[in-house]
Amino acid sequence: MTDSELRADIHSIEPIPDADRDSTGPQQMWIWAGANIAPVNWALGALGIILKLGLMETISVIVLGNIVGCAIFATFTVMGHKTGVNQMVLSRSAFGVRGAYLPSILMFLMTLGWIGVNTYFPVKVSMGILGQFGVPDTWFVEIVVITLVMAVQVLIGIYGFYAIRTFEKYTVPPTIAIMVLMSVLAWTRPGVVNWSLTTSLPPGAHLAMLTLLMTAIGVGWGISWVTWASDYSRFVPKSVPSKSVFWYSYVGMFVPTVWLGILGATIASTTLDTDPAKMVSAVFGGPVSILVLLMVLHGPIATNILNVYSATLAALSAGLKFSRFWLTVIVGVAGYLVTLYFIFAPSFAKAFDNWMISLLLWMSPWAGVVLSDFFIKRKGKIDIAELYRSPETSAYGDINWAGMVAFCAGLVAGWLVEDGLVGALQGPISINLLGGADLSWLFGIGVAGLVYLALGKFRDVALLDRREQRRQLAASKSMDHVLRSTPGNVRWGLWDGRLKPVLLIASGDRVTIETLSGEPDDLPDPSLGYDIVPGHAEVKCLPRAGSHRRRHGPAVLEGAASVRRQHGHEELGTGSTLYFPVVVPGALFSAGGSVPAWFFVA
Incomplete structure (x- = not known):
């Protein structure tokens, strides 16, 4: 384990600099595997049995549903x-700068x-x-x-991404070994699994429970992770192919x-219970239980360190x-x-299912809007600097009502075909026309995405007008x-912050910087016929302090702006000090000086 693996994460929600994007594809795999090697997934599998479905069809829903759900997540x-941007900031391109506050708050609470x-x-x-070792089950x-x-x-969440990556890298492989042992014990011991368990539901209710399970733990499980996805993949270098990151x-996500x-489904086929303690005690005992305990304690930590970290980014x-x-x-x-x-809820299974379904009701339309915006409307190209501008000046606007309307349309569409265990979340179409079938995830994503693309055509005109107005306004106020x-x-x-400014510039102004080539000792001999630039002789006679480098005095920026450099933008506030000259790619240097160069403030 190296020092770099344990360094503190100093990043917040700003784009990750290229120099700090050092994660790899396998590291991303360990992160998501660790997050899903958790006891909660035992109960997810057991839910199908509790809903009175057969064992084989429960397994089929888990496999087929996650094929789709994990693809959406990836x-x-x-x-x-x-x-290089976290997930909630990325949603600003679809919802607007402050419009994206709504899904950010929802994610934080979730x-x-x-x-x-x-x-x-x-x-x-x-x-x-x-x-099993005599420790009483008390509230204390x-x-x-x-x-x-x-x-x-x-504690790990405070240290951030690098600690999370290191924790998953070193703990997931031995945890997988314990999973293999657990599976062998569960699937080879007689009487542990009822492989012939079938449903006792009538056809209508049977279909309803299959779709409900598909929404809750099939496709829905992958969708429930989408708001976290970019928080960790933003650390992968651009040189790594996107296909590699996807797979x-x-x-x-899929395998664990x-x-x-x-x-969980196979063990529940005999215990008929989602209580994880009963599931474990029914199969594992003695020394094996110690290994299971280690895996059990690892699971929530591996998952919740992501939850803690991403919750802070959402806030x-x-x-x-x-x-x-x-x-x-x-x-x-x-x-x-x-x-x-x-812990003290009367029925965890009911509380969990109610909560899980309610999550997907808003996450599905959010996912539909964001997917349509990023991959279809913008073809994967985002103006990153605009995501961080103020709501009044960002090209993505304050509140993008096209995104908000599409989100609400997806909410309504998803609710109409939802059949959760919560009465208020049982939609009329699902109950009255579909026999209780739950298609909320499909309609939530599809309707929200289509409505957003339709409304987005009208907003594109307004967006172009906003950018043109900003350009014209900047041009009318700019000075040379x-x-x-x-x-x-x-x-x-050396630089001295006490120097008085030699130039005041405003956002949009253009500055031509006159520079001098050559140190004083390098000036040509006048007898050779060269003319010395007026003022150069006087400049060389100025007193020196601490360095033989020549510097212009500072220029003070009036009003907030961003300085365009070779690599992106740097945000500056009122009164920011800019030191000259600026190093420009392609400029010619001679003994420390440079030819005249342009310096832009935008």
């Missing part, structure tokens, strides 16, 4: 790889629920295993386990989700003015309280300046 990882869900399972399984012991698990995952992320889902993307450190602490406390709710190399403008030595 597509979102490509967005972060192409841009992630708190996931932290509670993922901490609930290790607590229950740990109590079941510890009970449960609180101790919750506190220890939460403390570890918040590594896909495999990392399907594997543990099938394991920052919503405009909250806290440091990532304090947001991480807040997330940890809130997640702790949600965990207590799930010439900064000459005179004794009053040039100083020898």
Whole structure:
């Protein structure tokens, strides 16, 4: 393990610089595999049995659904790889700068629920295993386990991406080995799996439960991760092919989700329960239970470190003015309280299914809008600087009503064909015309995406008008300046912030910087017939301090602006100090000087 693997993550929601994008495809795979080697996936597989479906059809739904759901998820990882931007900031191109605050807040709240869900399972399984060694199942012991698990995952979340990547890299392989052992024990012992279990439901209810399961843990499981996807793929270098990022992320999500889902379904075929403690005690005991306990404790930590980290990014993307450190602490406390709710809930399975379905109701239309915007409308090309401009000046606008209307249309369409266990979320078309079938994920994505593309045609005209107005306004106010190399403008030595400005410039102004070639000792002999530029002799006689480098004095920027450099933009605020000369690619240098160059402020 190297020092670079344990370094603190200093990044927030700004684009990741190319120099810091050092993640690899396999590392992305370990991240998503670790996040899904969790006890929650046992219960996901067991849900089909609890809904009175047969074992084989439950397994089929888990496999086929995740083939589609994981593909949707992996597509979102490509967005972060192409841009270096986290997922919620990327959604500003579709919803507007402040319009994207809504999904950011929804994701923040949703992630708190996931932290509670993922901490609930290790607590229950740990109590079941510890009970085999005489440790009583009391509320005090449960609180101790919750506190220890939460403390570890918040600490790793504070360190950020690099700690997450390192944790998953070194813990996932041995965890997979334990999964293999668990699977062999479960599937080879007699009486553990009822392979012949079939459904007892009538045809109408049977179809309804199949679609409900497909929404909740088939396609829906991959969709439930899309708001996290780019937060981690943004660290992969652009030199890595996007196809590689897609497939590594896909495999990392698909394999453990399907594997543990099938394991949970097979064990539940005899226990007929989603309680993870009962599922473990029915199969595993003695020394094996210790290994299972290690995997159980690893699962929520591996998952929740992503939840804690991404929740803070979502809060920052919503405009909250806290440091990532304090947001991480807040997330940890809130997640702790949600965990207590799930621990003491009368029926976890019902609470979990209700909550899962409600998540997909808003995530599906959000995914439809963002996918349509990024891949169809913009062909994968985003003006990254515009994502970070103020709502008043960004080319993506304050609130993109096309995105908001499409999102709401997808919400309504998804609700009409939804059949969750929550009465308020049971749509009339699903109940009255489809016999209770749940197609909310499909209609949510499809309707939202189509409506957005239709409305986006009208907004494109307004967007072009906004950019043209900005260009014309900047052109009308811009001024040309010439900064000459005179004794009053040039100083020898190190930079000094106490220097008075030699030039005031505004956003949009254009500056021509006059520079001098050659150090004083390199000036040509007048007897050779060369003319010395007026003022050069005087400049060479100026006093020097600490350096033999010649510098222009500072220029102070009036009003906020961004300086166009060779690689992107640098945001500057009112009163920012700009030092000259600026190094320009292709400029000629002679003994420390340069030919005149242009300096742009936009």
